[in-house]
Amino acid sequence: MRFTQPRPFHRLAPRLGDMRVLCVAEKPSISKAVAGHLSGGSFATYIKNYAFDFDFGQQWGSSSVTMTCVTGHLTNVEFTNEYKNWSHPPPESLFTAPIVKNVHDDKRDIAKNIADQAKYARLLVIWTDCDREGEHIGQEIVDAAKVGNAAIQVKRARFSNVERAHVLAAARRLVELDEKQVNAVSARIELDLRIGYAFTRFITNNLKPLGGPLAELVLSYGSCQFPTLGFVVDRYFRVKNFVPEPFWGISLTHNKEGKQVRFSWARNRLFDRMTAVLLYERCLDAKKAKVTKVQEKPTRKFKPLPLTTVELQKAATRLLRMSGQQAMTVAEGLYNKGFISYPRTETDRFDKGMNLRALVQKQTTDQRWGPFAQGLVNGGFQQPREGRHDDKAHPPIHPIAHVAPSVLSYDEGRLYEYVTRRFLACCSEDAKGMATDIELQFGDEYFSTRGVIVLERNYLDVYVYESWNNTTELPKFTVGEQFEPSEAMMTEGKTSPPNYLTEGDLIALMDANGIGTDATMAEHIQKIQDREYVATIMRGNDTAGGAAGENDEEEANGAPAARGGGRGRGRGGRGRGGGASARGGRASGLKVFVPTQLGVALILGFDRMSFEMSLGKPFLRKEMELQMKAICEGSTTRRAVLEQSIAQYKQVFLQSQEQVGVLKQVSQKAVTFPNVLWQVIIV
Amino acid sequence: MDLIPQLQRAILAHSLPPPSQSFLTTLTTARSPPPPIPSLLATAKARLLASDLTNTSTSAIIDPSAPVFPANIDAATVKETRLAQNTHVQVVDIENLSLSRWEQVEELEAIERGERTRGRQVIRVVAPEDGDNEADTSTTQQTQASRPAAAAAAAAATTTGGANAVHRLVLQDRQGKRVFAVELKRINGIGIIKTHIGEKMLLKAGAVVARGTVLLTPETCTLLGGKIDAWHETWMEGRLARLKESVGADRPR
Numbered sequence: 006m007r008f009t010q011p012r013p014f015h016r017l018a019p020r021l022g023d024m025r026v027l028c029v030a031e032k033p034s035i036s037k038a039v040a041g042h043l044s045g046g047s048f049a050t051y052i053k054n055y056a057f058d059f060d061f062g063q064q065w066g067s068s069s070v071t072m073t074c075v076t077g078h079l080t081n082v083e084f085t086n087e088y089k090n091w092s093h094p095p096p097e098s099l100f101t102a103p104i105v106k107n108v109h110d111d112k113r114d115i116a117k118n119i120a121d122q123a124k125y126a127r128l129l130v131i132w133t134d135c136d137r138e139g140e141h142i143g144q145e146i147v148d149a150a151k152v153g154n155a156a157i158q159v160k161r162a163r164f165s166n167v168e169r170a171h172v173l174a175a176a177r178r179l180v181e182l183d184e185k186q187v188n189a190v191s192a193r194i195e196l197d198l199r200i201g202y203a204f205t206r207f208i209t210n211n212l213k214p215l216g217g218p219l220a221e222l223v224l225s226y227g228s229c230q231f232p233t234l235g236f237v238v239d240r241y242f243r244v245k246n247f248v249p250e251p252f253w254g255i256s257l258t259h260n261k262e263g264k265q266v267r268f269s270w271a272r273n274r275l276f277d278r279m280t281a282v283l284l285y286e287r288c289l290d291a292k293k294a295k296v297t298k299v300q301e302k303p304t305r306k307f308k309p310l311p312l313t314t315v316e317l318q319k320a321a322t323r324l325l326r327m328s329g330q331q332a333m334t335v336a337e338g339l340y341n342k343g344f345i346s347y348p349r350t351e352t353d354r355f356d357k358g359m360n361l362r363a364l365v366q367k368q369t370t371d372q373r374w375g376p377f378a379q380g381l382v383n384g385g386f387q388q389p390r391e392g393r394h395d396d397k398a399h400p401p402i403h404p405i406a407h408v409a410p411s412v413l414s415y416d417e418g419r420l421y422e423y424v425t426r427r428f429l430a431c432c433s434e435d436a437k438g439m440a441t442d443i444e445l446q447f448g449d450e451y452f453s454t455r456g457v458i459v460l461e462r463n464y465l466d467v468y469v470y471e472s473w474n475n476t477t478e479l480p481k482f483t484v485g486e487q488f489e490p491s492e493a494m495m496t497e498g499k500t501s502p503p504n505y506l507t508e509g510d511l512i513a514l515m516d517a518n519g520i521g522t523d524a525t526m527a528e529h530i531q532k533i534q535d536r537e538y539v540a541t542i543m544r545g546n547d548t549a550g551g552a553a554g555e556n557d558e559e560e561a562n563g564a565p566a567a568r569g570g571g572r573g574r575g576r577g578g579r580g581r582g583g584g585a586s587a588r589g590g591r592a593s594g595l596k597v598f599v600p601t602q603l604g605v606a607l608i609l610g611f612d613r614m615s616f617e618m619s620l621g622k623p624f625l626r627k628e629m630e631l632q633m634k635a636i637c638e639g640s641t642t643r644r645a646v647l648e649q650s651i652a653q654y655k656q657v658f659l660q661s662q663e664q665v666g667v668l669k670q671v672s673q674k675a676v677t678f679p680n681v682l683w684q685v686i687i688v
Numbered sequence: 689m690d691l692i693p694q695l696q697r698a699i700l701a702h703s704l705p706p707p708s709q710s711f712l713t714t715l716t717t718a719r720s721p722p723p724p725i726p727s728l729l730a731t732a733k734a735r736l737l738a739s740d741l742t743n744t745s746t747s748a749i750i751d752p753s754a755p756v757f758p759a760n761i762d763a764a765t766v767k768e769t770r771l772a773q774n775t776h777v778q779v780v781d782i783e784n785l786s787l788s789r790w791e792q793v794e795e796l797e798a799i800e801r802g803e804r805t806r807g808r809q810v811i812r813v814v815a816p817e818d819g820d821n822e823a824d825t826s827t828t829q830q831t832q833a834s835r836p837a838a839a840a841a842a843a844a845a846t847t848t849g850g851a852n853a854v855h856r857l858v859l860q861d862r863q864g865k866r867v868f869a870v871e872l873k874r875i876n877g878i879g880i881i882k883t884h885i886g887e888k889m890l891l892k893a894g895a896v897v898a899r900g901t902v903l904l905t906p907e908t909c910t911l912l913g914g915k916i917d918a919w920h921e922t923w924m925e926g927r928l929a930r931l932k933e934s935v936g937a938d939r940p941r
Contacts, residue, residue, distance in 0.1 A: 243794065247790065248790045248793075248935045248936065249790075250788045250789060250790055250935055252788070271852060272786070272852060272854055273786070273852065274786075275785045275786065275854055276785050276786070276787070276788055276789065277783075277785045277856060279901075280785055280854070280856060280870050280901070283870070283898055283899050283901055284872075286767070286898075286899070287898065290767075449872050449873075449903075500788050500790065513808055514808050516808075517807065517808035517809045518808070518809055518810055622803070622810065622812075623810055624810075624812045
């Protein structure tokens, strides 16, 4: 059925026996894209509704379709009017106060449109994004539709990108709305409302009277915001309190065949001079070193894992110098235009059934990586590595269609390039090389060195964000060979403090500690800046190696490390500030987070008064996040989670109230310059 | 009765510190008829390993003629010498020289706050409750008093020392002489907290002493276990303060 004249849709008389279907997406861009694909490009628009015919198969068959959309959540929950006053009834009453669910004022028209359209439809198909929030928005749409047609049937389209074939397949494979996910989100919404309001009022009521600029600021509390702020404050004090210490080591060099080789000590470094001297002396007494091992073996540098949201944000902040939030906005735009898959995903493994070669094929026309993609098509293709995460909803982020840089904005272009290069790297092969390990015994001490020659760059040719270089060539050594080292020296160094957190570090911390979902992390980070709890400064030319930690999976010998393989090494292992970490050059000019007076006061205040369950720590929030997951998995219920979490936070609230003096005391300092960086005042 | 020499042989066969005659007599005559050798040995072992080697009172349980360190063992001017006899010693202090003291301070302070870090993850440490089975019922009721227990448990779990860790111990012989000892080769039984204060070791004849420091290797050093509870507790309690003092963080800056 094609309409040529735009007319108000509800006036169209339904044809007898006509199967009418109402489709609703989460936002206009998706609505338009889906309508475009299902209709084959020929649809008519009425207001924001698209009309066309489509054969859904299954029991519905050929139907006339109206496609429309909402704009995010339709409803919000709020307290009743008796609770609007900030001081009375007292904030703790908000933990149990009645709440009501309303359609947003500015969304009434949208809700009405859905109700109106539902009147003529037998089936409602939900096309919201396939994640927890999307599921909840789906339920809101159902509620709105049932106002117009209580008997309407409901189905959900499961899709993760707006590529044509994928959308068509989703339309013919409709599923049910997942009530568990809906419940999880509504529990989260209720908890955020109660906890957020109670603590925001508590903090504000107590701190505003301290006067000064505090009287003007919004002192909000959020169950994700605070732990996020907590990370910044915690790192800040770790930097500030740091005490450098000297350490000693032994360095050995040998000249052979005109080449100089440096061997490193198996003990790396010792924090005691006397012991180091003692061992050094025994080395010298031994005079000759003996080669105990010469091993030449193939080595590889692993190609990256398929891209998740968290990794995308980390890469965008580190490599493209965008903020996490910017990156998500840009990615969202690329997704809405159908260039990349859904950018909110935890999955780092591609489904075996996906036709990745076809996606690679689409990139062969590109000026920059086209030849590389062509190489993959011509036989270089390798199945990507598989990480351990699967959210069962979306594939890893990957390009859907090729797009010329000229039609993209500067940032879109760069992000698209990253996503595409990463994808092609995933479909390529590990870089290969030959490593030579030489081990020496010198007295009782052991030393070793490693030489690497890169033989095949493979994925590195397209993944320009990583490098792997030949080390200087090693001279030939044989096992049993003895020689007097050209030089054996005692070395001395000093530990240096960790770096302030970069946005990438912060995202990684939030991820590891379950603060926020990958989709909301960037917003929380933005929020604590908006609230003037933290500020960013440019990191100077410090040379400490903290940033190197982000470069997971440098070059590994064992099994491929799964996502975040490098994470566990945060402590100790890598000589922080030791001779080994001289890669700070790249880190210069990076934005880092430092707390303000106010930010420090809030965290210290809560840390000091509620020791067990400080709101500045990630534990409470993490528990809540796990509960959400449990609801989704069906192992607990919304009611049980609400009861438990509310009781927990109320306990903390009462504790905080008892000791509010502590918070006030710390905040007194912040009164004068709340938004000034903490360090500026102390120094 | 040949019970005493029999028991003595059994004790020495286990490399345990040589017992005094009075101790052997007390053990074998405490009950009549005396318990079988294996249970006497077990009792003797427990007592010997928990004793203070330097106790010289009349009730001392260590053989007063057992070998001790040579007089000049701690002479820094001597480049290398070797122990002439098997010598039993007890551990009075231990440090990990591979970690900066500040790193250890940060870890201990985190544990005091009830946290631990695993990679980037911050983990809350919950004290094991007495009722055991109800451990997960109410974490919020955890009292101030139970926290040190949690801290100790957590600390025990974390600081075992890696494959390349180098520890320095202070060892004491029967006469109370104290000497530094360093792991020349890694000995897996040695670690902060893993090694108890008061733990007994046997340094074998031939063990190298360089510049006044005993060089420990698995071949020359046998860990016997044991612990002097009071010492260990005091040592644990004072560890944070000692670490801070040694990096100078105890003074206001």
